[in-house]
Amino acid sequence: MARPGRPALPKPDLHPSVDAFLNMLQTERGAALNTRQAYWRDLADVSLFLKNQMSSDIDRASTDEIKAYLKDLAGKVNAKGKGNGKISERTIARRLSAMRQFYRFMISEKMRKDDPTSTIESPKQGRTLPKTLSEDEVSTLIRVAGEAGTAESVRLVCLLEMLYATGLRVSELVGLSMSAVGEDTQFLLVEGKGGRERMVPLSDPAQKAINNYMTVRQSFVSPEDDGTQGQWLFPSKTSVKGHLTRQRFAQLLKDLARAAKVDEDRVSPHVLRHAFATHLLSRGADLRSVQKMLGHADIATTQIYTHIIGKDLKDTVEEKHPMAKKA
Numbered sequence: 001m002a003r004p005g006r007p008a009l010p011k012p013d014l015h016p017s018v019d020a021f022l023n024m025l026q027t028e029r030g031a032a033l034n035t036r037q038a039y040w041r042d043l044a045d046v047s048l049f050l051k052n053q054m055s056s057d058i059d060r061a062s063t064d065e066i067k068a069y070l071k072d073l074a075g076k077v078n079a080k081g082k083g084n085g086k087i088s089e090r091t092i093a094r095r096l097s098a099m100r101q102f103y104r105f106m107i108s109e110k111m112r113k114d115d116p117t118s119t120i121e122s123p124k125q126g127r128t129l130p131k132t133l134s135e136d137e138v139s140t141l142i143r144v145a146g147e148a149g150t151a152e153s154v155r156l157v158c159l160l161e162m163l164y165a166t167g168l169r170v171s172e173l174v175g176l177s178m179s180a181v182g183e184d185t186q187f188l189l190v191e192g193k194g195g196r197e198r199m200v201p202l203s204d205p206a207q208k209a210i211n212n213y214m215t216v217r218q219s220f221v222s223p224e225d226d227g228t229q230g231q232w233l234f235p236s237k238t239s240v241k242g243h244l245t246r247q248r249f250a251q252l253l254k255d256l257a258r259a260a261k262v263d264e265d266r267v268s269p270h271v272l273r274h275a276f277a278t279h280l281l282s283r284g285a286d287l288r289s290v291q292k293m294l295g296h297a298d299i300a301t302t303q304i305y306t307h308i309i310g311k312d313l314k315d316t317v318e319e320k321h322p323m324a325k326k327a
Contacts, residue, residue, distance in 0.1 A: 167276035
């Protein structure tokens with residue numbers, strides 16, 4: 001069930017088999033709303049092309065028709081990864097993956113006998129390392145965030161300290177309920193993707209930031225609130241959902257980056273999540289422990305951060321080692 005105030009999935013004007021697939025993602029796999037919406041967008045784009053360009057539909061598409069769609073997408077990619085339709089190779093790979101899962105579902109439900117994507121190779125993608133921030137840059141952001149001394153400033157420091165201490169996804173952070181914080185504020189109870197719950201420890205600075213924030217939290221709740229706002233750790237008077245939105249938090253971070261003179265293109269909630277993981281691993285944290293705190297189902301997803309550390313070490317050696325520049 002969606003959280004209070006969360007929008008329902010858009011009503012897609014697509015083949016009923018797509019609706020059935022989306023329902024399966026929710027009921028059997030526990031897929032979050034954002035995940036299901038992403039599948040809907042991908043399959044809707046495929047369906048639109050098939051109807052308009054091929055006079056076909058997604059439930060009966062042939063391999064040649066799927067290839068024609070992928071070729072059309074490929075024509076929108078340029079050397080830098082973006083074209084007139086702002087399509088990247090990763091987008092093409094994701095669309096193909098969505099189709100593969102959809103057709104496997106159709107076969108399992110005996111809606112069709114063959115998978116038109118089975119003979120199509122996935123596009124090769126280069127490894128893109130996540131953006132991250134240095135420890136000094138994170139400290140600068142937190143310091144500048146607290147300089148104003150306003151309620152908004154206290155809240156922003158709390159958001160930053162919590163995000164950097166826990167590595168939560170931004171949707172998990174802004175959607176924390178009051179009950180997620182224990183009485184001693186040493187741990188958070190987080191509901192992640194697929195409704196999976198996990199306990200995440202809080203650092204001393206994060207605990208202090210929460211305690212400071214609780215003294216001003218009520219200023220973000222309307223006097224006439226019926227409980228829609230008050231149930232959240234980070235309530236909002238203007239949000240339909242009743243809590244601070246992902247978009248608003250991201251904008252606050254961009255504003256903060258400019259004030260702190262940190263490259264704003266490298267500052268976002270997700271980059272702070274990357275910083276949490278990278279800094280922990282660089283200081284010797286166990287990969288499995290970081291995986292659990294991040295809420296990754298597959299440890300391979302967590303291992304990408306070891307590549308960031310490896311690149312940083314390589315850059316350090318090339319810059320600092322006395323023999324590096326003699327080669």
